[in-house]
Amino acid sequence: MTTMESLIGLVNRIQRACTMLGDYGGGDNAFSSLWEALPSVAVVGGQSSGKSSVLESVVGRDFLPRGSGIVTRRPLVLQLHKTEDGSQEYAEFLHLPKRRFTDFSMVRKEIQDETDRVTGKTKQISPIPIHLSIYSPNVVNLTLIDLPGLTKVAVEGQPDTIVEDIESMVRSYVEKPNSVILAISPANQDIATSDAMKLAREVDPTGERTFGVLTKLDLMDKGTNALDVLEGRSYRLQHPWVGIVNRSQADINRNIDMIVARRKEREYFATSPDYGHLAGKMGSEYLAKLLSKHLESVIRSRIPSITSLINKSIEELESEMDHLGRPIAVDAGAQLYTILELCRAFDRIFKEHLDGGRPGGDRIYGVFDNQLPAALRKLPFDRHLSLQNVKKVVSEADGYQPHLIAPEQGYRRLIEGSLSYFRGPAEASADAVHFVLKELVRKSIGETQVELYKLYLISELTGKFMY
Numbered sequence: 001m002t003t004m005e006s007l008i009g010l011v012n013r014i015q016r017a018c019t020m021l022g023d024y025g026g027g028d029n030a031f032s033s034l035w036e037a038l039p040s041v042a043v044v045g046g047q048s049s050g051k052s053s054v055l056e057s058v059v060g061r062d063f064l065p066r067g068s069g070i071v072t073r074r075p076l077v078l079q080l081h082k083t084e085d086g087s088q089e090y091a092e093f094l095h096l097p098k099r100r101f102t103d104f105s106m107v108r109k110e111i112q113d114e115t116d117r118v119t120g121k122t123k124q125i126s127p128i129p130i131h132l133s134i135y136s137p138n139v140v141n142l143t144l145i146d147l148p149g150l151t152k153v154a155v156e157g158q159p160d161t162i163v164e165d166i167e168s169m170v171r172s173y174v175e176k177p178n179s180v181i182l183a184i185s186p187a188n189q190d191i192a193t194s195d196a197m198k199l200a201r202e203v204d205p206t207g208e209r210t211f212g213v214l215t216k217l218d219l220m221d222k223g224t225n226a227l228d229v230l231e232g233r234s235y236r237l238q239h240p241w242v243g244i245v246n247r248s249q250a251d252i253n254r255n256i257d258m259i260v261a262r263r264k265e266r267e268y269f270a271t272s273p274d275y276g277h278l279a280g281k282m283g284s285e286y287l288a289k290l291l292s293k294h295l296e297s298v299i300r301s302r303i304p305s306i307t308s309l310i311n312k313s314i315e316e317l318e319s320e321m322d323h324l325g326r327p328i329a330v331d332a333g334a335q336l337y338t339i340l341e342l343c344r345a346f347d348r349i350f351k352e353h354l355d356g357g358r359p360g361g362d363r364i365y366g367v368f369d370n371q372l373p374a375a376l377r378k379l380p381f382d383r384h385l386s387l388q389n390v391k392k393v394v395s396e397a398d399g400y401q402p403h404l405i406a407p408e409q410g411y412r413r414l415i416e417g418s419l420s421y422f423r424g425p426a427e428a429s430a431d432a433v434h435f436v437l438k439e440l441v442r443k444s445i446g447e448t449q450v451e452l453y454k455l456y457l458i459s460e461l462t463g464k465f466m467y
């Protein structure tokens, strides 16, 4: 493997690690800047612009879900790894690390299933990427991120916000200064109306990060051609435009093989009266090589800043680890044992605070011994239970019917009134006890940690595991 191939591989590995750690850009976690620092190629295009076809052509395989509506609903990070000629092609997903897919129709199914796992069967989109690695002798080392196609209107079953949601997701990828934009536009539409070019121009006005791709050259009206665009006259970018001829729908229906399609594309350009002079710089194979070379050079220029960012993250994490303490145990059994030990130690310390041995429990006693009686003494029972008030309440309670045995209604009212006076001091006492208990829990947690730490030190010094 050459140095540059291993560099793309290295960035691939960092990207996978970022996703596993929940970092896919845009978030506010500690690593988000790392994902954003990694160079990548984001594929952007309007719906039906030929995005999937370009990707499949670059890979040389049919593997992307097809259908109407928004098929790509999560970013697909597609990592291509060139293997030795004659070796078997296979694909691997980051979320299914132990499974090798050699049947690419199963790759397509897994992309669909994994999309649904996060978005449900709804038409929602999600920014959490799917990572797919393809190992093949027919690819170049390259990483591409397939994004949902830009759309103009929400159709039946799609949420109203879908148009803006897709645009903001795509924008979040292409506006990163480290992102290379692969902007796909169909040649049979006016380039001035291309969604991809509109977005690319907004986020990269000088065109230094944008690679323009023109698909469907074979579908242009007879007598017209796209030379003005391909030769950079009508829309100037810093990098050359690449024209592509993908399989038509009829070719797909006839199951025309990807490798055959690549050959037909080569023939199309070689024999084209319009584009023959550009043949060496057209087609999906040329595009893949061009992107791979560019990605390598971008990675090379970014390596120092990526290295310093990783070192900075490591330093920050190490200091956080120091703060959190050393690893407790290696295997699950020992970890469980330690957790139980922690719980037991906490339970014992907390009990000692309550029952005696450690301070704190006496404050609860103080609530009932001092605070509550003092508050009760202040209650206006002298007035409430004065002879005059008792007489008044009793006589009012039974109305015009004289009571025969005991003035029950009156007594009830007096008791209810008295109880309502108790409520305030009782609740204040409960709050005070709650406060004391919370403080004791906090104290006990701290003391549990100290106690365990002491045990660790002893075990370290004596070379024995203490519990």
Ligand SMILES: Nc1nc2c(ncn2[C@@H]2O[C@H](COP(=O)(O)OP(=O)(O)OP(=O)(O)O)[C@@H](O)[C@H]2O)c(=O)[nH]1
Pocket: 045, 046, 047, 048, 049, 050, 051, 052, 053, 054, 067, 069, 071, 072, 149, 215, 216, 217, 218, 219, 244, 245, 246, 247, 248, 249, 250, 252
């Ligand atoms: N003749 C011809 N047909 C093409 C070409 N590129 C794409 N198509 C056809 O255009 C249709 C849409 O192509 P896709 O590759 O699915 O486009 P997409 O941008 O991925 O579409 P969505 O995923 O729906 O956004 C398919 O029927 C393709 O066969 C091309 O260069 N020539």
